[in-house]
Amino acid sequence: MTAARQYSVPSDDSLPLxxxxxxxxxxxxxxxxxxxxxxxxxxxxxxxWALGVLDSVGSLTGAFERHAAMSESALENLLEIAPQLGHVAVQLEDEHEKIIITLEECLCRLRREPSAPETEWVNELRVQLIEALHALANHREREECFVYDTFESETGGGD
Structure with missing residues (x-):
């Protein structure tokens, strides 16, 4: 098992919304x-094309790393409200790690010379990046559900 990635998290525990x-x-x-x-x-x-995409993927990687740092801090606070959702928080943190690794792999591939004919190389990168964007969208949905479930738990909502 690999060591958990450390993100730079703001020092204030009560992260403003x-x-x-x-x-x-x-x-x-x-x-x-x-x-x-x-x-x-x-x-x-x-x-x-790769150089243009490289800049945008670099920006996305940085933005997602900042998102991971902030949301993991917020997850800790939300778990105080609904500790029964701890397994979901662990899944979300694992997803942060996997998405960042995938984006970093894409960055490495974009920086290197093509390892296959250019058309094939571009298509492979597109597929990998589209899969990363799908994972990110699914992750965002799960985070929103986690927040909703946390506050529903706190207010005693639900059926």
Whole structure:
């Protein structure tokens, strides 16, 4: 088993919601930039396409690392309200790690010379990045459900 990744987390334990909102806005902007880059004519422009996508994936990686740091701090606070959801928090933290690793792998591949014919290389990278974006979207949905379930638990809501 590998050691857990350490993120730089703000020192204030009570992270304001507006900071999480700003983090989410930064993340959404970075995701849109990656989508735009993926829509480019990569197969015809190979390395030029890769350099453009490299910048947007780098921004997304940084934004997601900041998101992970902030949300993991918030998860700890939310677990005080609903400790029975600890297994979900662990899953969310694992997803942070997996998504960051995938994005970092994409960054490495974008920086290197193609290991296959350019068209094939571009298509493989597109698939990997699209899968990372899907994982990120699914992760965001699970985080929102976790927050909802936490507050529902606190208020005694539900059926």
């Amino acid at each position: 507006h900071d999480l909102g700003a983090s989410q806005a930064e993340l959404e902007k970075a995701v849109k930039a990656v989508h735009t880059g993926l829509a480019g004519q990569g197969a015809r422009r190979g390395r030029i």
